[in-house]
Amino acid sequence: MRTENQKAWFFVLPVLALVAFNALVPMMTVVNYSVQETFGNNQFFWEGLGWFEQILRSDRFQAALGRQFLFTFLILLIEVPLGIIVALSMPRKGLWVPVCLVLMALPMLIPWNVVGSMWNIFTLPKIGLMGYFLNDVLGINYDMTQQPLSAWITIVVMDVWHWTSLVVLLCYAGLVSIPDAYYQAAKIDGASPWSVFRYIQLPKMKTVLTIAVLLRFMDSFNIYTEPFVLTGGGPGNSTTLLSIDLVKIALGQFDLGPAAAMSLIYFAITLLVSWVFYTLMTKDDAQ
Amino acid sequence: MAQIKLSNLRHSYMPAPKGPEDYALKEIDVTWRDGGAYALLGPSGCGKSTLLNIISGLLTPSEGQILFDGQDVTALPPDQRNIAQVFQFPVIYDTMTVGENLAFPLKNRGVDPATIKRRVDEIAEMLDVTDMLSTRASGLSPDNKQKISMGRGLVRDDVNAVMFDEPLTVIDPHLKWKLRSKLKELHQRVQATMIYVTHDQTEALTFADEVVVMQEGEVVQIGTPVELFERPQHTFVGHFIGSPGMNVLPCEAKGDRAVFEGHEVMLEGPTHGDGGRTDLGIRPEYVGFGDTGIPAHVTKVSDIGRHYVVSAMVGNTALKAVTEHEVPEPGSEVFLQFKPEQSRVYRDGWIATEERAQ
Numbered sequence: 001m002r003t004e005n006q007k008a009w010f011f012v013l014p015v016l017a018l019v020a021f022n023a024l025v026p027m028m029t030v031v032n033y034s035v036q037e038t039f040g041n042n043q044f045f046w047e048g049l050g051w052f053e054q055i056l057r058s059d060r061f062q063a064a065l066g067r068q069f070l071f072t073f074l075i076l077l078i079e080v081p082l083g084i085i086v087a088l089s090m091p092r093k094g095l096w097v098p099v100c101l102v103l104m105a106l107p108m109l110i111p112w113n114v115v116g117s118m119w120n121i122f123t124l125p126k127i128g129l130m131g132y133f134l135n136d137v138l139g140i141n142y143d144m145t146q147q148p149l150s151a152w153i154t155i156v157v158m159d160v161w162h163w164t165s166l167v168v169l170l171c172y173a174g175l176v177s178i179p180d181a182y183y184q185a186a187k188i189d190g191a192s193p194w195s196v197f198r199y200i201q202l203p204k205m206k207t208v209l210t211i212a213v214l215l216r217f218m219d220s221f222n223i224y225t226e227p228f229v230l231t232g233g234g235p236g237n238s239t240t241l242l243s244i245d246l247v248k249i250a251l252g253q254f255d256l257g258p259a260a261a262m263s264l265i266y267f268a269i270t271l272l273v274s275w276v277f278y279t280l281m282t283k284d285d286a287q
Numbered sequence: 288m289a290q291i292k293l294s295n296l297r298h299s300y301m302p303a304p305k306g307p308e309d310y311a312l313k314e315i316d317v318t319w320r321d322g323g324a325y326a327l328l329g330p331s332g333c334g335k336s337t338l339l340n341i342i343s344g345l346l347t348p349s350e351g352q353i354l355f356d357g358q359d360v361t362a363l364p365p366d367q368r369n370i371a372q373v374f375q376f377p378v379i380y381d382t383m384t385v386g387e388n389l390a391f392p393l394k395n396r397g398v399d400p401a402t403i404k405r406r407v408d409e410i411a412e413m414l415d416v417t418d419m420l421s422t423r424a425s426g427l428s429p430d431n432k433q434k435i436s437m438g439r440g441l442v443r444d445d446v447n448a449v450m451f452d453e454p455l456t457v458i459d460p461h462l463k464w465k466l467r468s469k470l471k472e473l474h475q476r477v478q479a480t481m482i483y484v485t486h487d488q489t490e491a492l493t494f495a496d497e498v499v500v501m502q503e504g505e506v507v508q509i510g511t512p513v514e515l516f517e518r519p520q521h522t523f524v525g526h527f528i529g530s531p532g533m534n535v536l537p538c539e540a541k542g543d544r545a546v547f548e549g550h551e552v553m554l555e556g557p558t559h560g561d562g563g564r565t566d567l568g569i570r571p572e573y574v575g576f577g578d579t580g581i582p583a584h585v586t587k588v589s590d591i592g593r594h595y596v597v598s599a600m601v602g603n604t605a606l607k608a609v610t611e612h613e614v615p616e617p618g619s620e621v622f623l624q625f626k627p628e629q630s631r632v633y634r635d636g637w638i639a640t641e642e643r644a645q
Contacts (some may be wrong), residue, residue: 184374185378188366188392192395203381
């Protein structure tokens with residue numbers, strides 16, 4: 001019995017080798033950098049956990065981390081309920097289904113830097129359609145290149161535009177898998193529309209919703225391209241999210257040690273929060 | 288509880304049905320008495336689920352009326368008809384406990400908590416689920432889930448009817464008969480009008496006082512299980528009910544006799560009508576062996592436990608006979624005897640002999 005099971009390892013080996021080369025080995029070089037100091041010439045000096053301590057204590061890192069959490073929190077707060085609402089209002093059968101699905105999928109098909117450029121042009125005051133409309137037609141003082149609030153609203157709206165579809169499509173998949181009998185039974189049981197949502201639709205969407213929240217958390221927590229193209233982290237540092245800050249340190253200042261330490265901290269936080277999310281959301285099933 | 292009357296009911300899923308073939312349900316006119324147990328029996332796609340959904344209000348019929356105790360409910364939505372329905376796949380609310388599941392229909396109707404508790408306890412006791420009341424319903428086995436769905440239907444004491452849409456399809460065979468007898472017992476206890484849809488003749492015949500046999504959207508016969516077996520009104524009923532089904536043998540009708548493969552067969556009574564395709568219908572149970580009669584060649588004998596099924600050829604026509612003893616050898620030549628009072632002629636499928644006055 002036991003010897004038979006060992007065979008499985010042979011099938012895992014190729015994957016293990018592949019993962020080693022594209023993830024583990026690069027990761028170990030990062031670990032290597034994170035505990036050393038280099039002045040070029042391939043000369044390294046042992047630094048221990050110094051970089052980690054420096055990063056964790058720095059105001060700059062804490063501020064970027066705070067902004068990162070705020071951004072992720074905001075987009076989850078908007079995208080998840082909005083995604084559910086859109087999914088609920090989509091038709092379940094008929095000609096409009098493919099039309100809706102394609103429309104929903106479109107934003108996700110656009111490359112991230114293109115999304116950033118699009119929204120940049122769209123929201124520029126005077127030139128951009130939205131910028132012009134808000135300032136010159138509605139008279140709202142909006143300028144994402146100058147005002148932190150405008151910049152924040154823009155990156156949040158951009159992400160909602162780009163990624164709500166993902167939540168919608170996942171929820172929709174959950175919804176269409178609910179057999180008609182459930183709705184019919186609810187009708188006969190005299191359930192209100194809220195009860196139908198609370199006791200039938202939401203529980204059936206739970207698994208896909210867990211996936212949606214996890215994916216959106218990870219993606220938004222690691223977001224780089226779109227805000228970088230849109231605001232470049234500005235005005236000032238107001239939209240400098242963790243990844244943007246990391247790239248500034250690593251490639252702008254070429255501080256490889258601190259950048260490596262920061263990457264590892266960043267990775268650990270992402271992993272930890274994902275794990276907490278997953279544990280919380282699947283807690284009920286284990287019972 | 289209520290008497291249910293379906294008056295000139297027709298239904299088509301098409302917006303503008305033209306001929307009868309466009310109707311999923313053709314002209315139905317029946318009355319079901321208060322407190323009865325009825326079964327709708329027929330193969331898949333015969334319209335029985337359509338009929339059930341019309342009664343429960345999930346579908347509005349194209350034509351005709353549904354009356355509960357003489358009151359027209361055709362236009363009422365399901366929750367106002369006061370009916371309960373159990374579906375093919377058990378419907379339970381995953382996030383609720385068994386008790387909350389049972390209480391749900393009452394809670395939605397604003398029943399006071401004391402009454403809810405009393406009713407839930409009563410129903411749980413009837414279904415033997417009292418010890419599960421506080422467990423989460425999502426982890427239950429399919430048969431228990433189906434019990435809970437039934438319980439949600441029975442928990443309201445004012446239901447006009449409880450409907451079952453092939454409720455045992457997903458249940459394991461060894462639990463099927465257990466649940467079936469539970470149902471029968473429940474029917475006796477709550478005295479509700481129950482309508483049971485199935486394609487399984489055993490389920491229909493054991494559950495119902497009266498069975499409605501349907502084929503292609505049409506009611507072919509309504510009768511007690513005995514009537515359906517003894518005197519099928521249509522070759523379809525003869526074939527669908529019984530195992531093996533009735534022999535349907537091409538023949539010519541001549542007064543109170545039928546000529547089948549050149550042999551004369553006495554019928555239960557004189558035939559009426561003319562033209563159309565004529566068949567001789569006789570159940571295998573009423574085909575006997577003797578020293579004289581219709582010569583036949585035995586092709587196969589199957590032992591199916593309580594009795595033997597003998598397949599034989601008369602000329603070019605195959606037929607089956609059921610016997611408990613005097614089993615002929617395969618390959619042997621025998622003489623078959625048809626019981627006259629169980630031999631009938633069917634014209635284009637419908638019965639065309641008169642029952643002999645007794």
